[in-house]
Amino acid sequence: MDESTWHKRTQVPLMVASLAYLVAYSWRVIADLGGTPRTIATAVIAITWSMFIADYLVRLMLAEHRWQWFRKHLGALTFALIPVLRLVHLLRFLTRVPGMRPSAAGILRTQIIVYGAGAAVVLIYLSSLAVLEAERYAPDATITSFGIAIWWACVTVTTTGYGDYTPVTDGGRWVGVGLMFGGVALAGIITATLASWVLERASRTRDDEEPATRAQVRELTALVAQLRAERDGGRDDRPEA
Template sequence: MNEITWKRHTEVPLMVASLAYLVAYSWRVIADLTGPARAVATTVVVMTWAMFIVDYLVRLFMADRRGAWFRHNLPALAFALVPVLRLVRLLRFVTRLPGLRSTEGDRLRTDIMVYGAGAAIILIYICSLAVLEFERHAPDATITTFGIAIWWACVTVTTTGFGDYTPVTDGGRLVGVGLMFGGVALAGIITATLASLVVELATRGNDDREPATRAQVRELMAKVEALTAAAASADGRRAAPAAGDAAGAAPAAGEAANGGDDRPGG
């Protein structure tokens, strides 16, 4: 079995596992479970998380060049570390709505905006759960309810940082660091996408101001080379009959000269 076949067979089970992970983790944290109920929720979380780790390792060992595969499949590592991120792929139907993908640039921007917004929402939600679980029962904690945790995650991911609620545990602070880095990365991607859209809108209808892409330059060069080759071929075909006519004219001239010498003198 190769990696493509493996992915095709595991796509749906891993999507279901991702949803089960999210439900079980949310239930455990928001309801502040204890006893057997907490054990059940924790078992579901651990088992589904293990499925993603196994999936990542299997795909890694299936690769012929594992180093190159690792570098080109960083999203797979993100799915393994944060399984609920796989739910972002459910948003693919949004990116295929009519009118959103008229050009290649539009398709890329739509994918980035939709998946970026989905990843931001999931990141805020899962970090809210994580920080609440770390902070809820800690001494002098201020993040003690899910509503406060959501507020804290929103102001942290946007790097606003009002400071009204701050984590006091090492685990909570580690979640905050991850949320800040994730927020900066997502904000940079979304900002760059919006900037690209603004530039395209500003140059629309003014083709002379729009920069050419490498693909457009390559296409233009290919057309120039094709036209040059066609012109050279046409010149060659025209030159061939002309050369043949000149070659035929030379014997005719010789025959005329010989004919004049053979005439008897009068």
């Protein structure tokens, strides 16, 4: 079995595992489980996470050129480390508008915006769970409920930083660091995408000011040469007077 076949066969099971991971983690943190229910939720989290790690390692082993595959599939590594990000793939249907045939650049921009927004939602939700679990029972903690955790995550990911709620534990602060870097990266991607769209819209009304590319010059030169050849051939075929 090659790597691509393995990947196709495991997509649906891993999507289900990703959803199970999210449900179990949410249940454990929001419900503040203890005893047997917490053990069950933790076991589900560990099993599903190990499935993603195993899938990544198997794909790496099945690849013909492993180092090259590793460099080209950094996204797969991200999915293995943060399993619930795979759920962002479920937004795929939002990138397809029936009856429309946008350009390749338009399709790419739509995918970036949809997937970026989905990743932002997942990032905020996961960070809220993580910071709440780290802060809930810490001395002098201010992030003690899921609602406060969501508010803190939204403020942090946008780099607003009101300062009304702040983590006091090392774990909570590391969650904040990751959330800030993730927010800056997503904001940069979405901003660049919107800038690309604006430039494309502006260039549509200024085609006469755009410089010709080398490919366009070569095509025009070839067309002129073809027309000259046809003209000269027509002259040679004429009978002499």
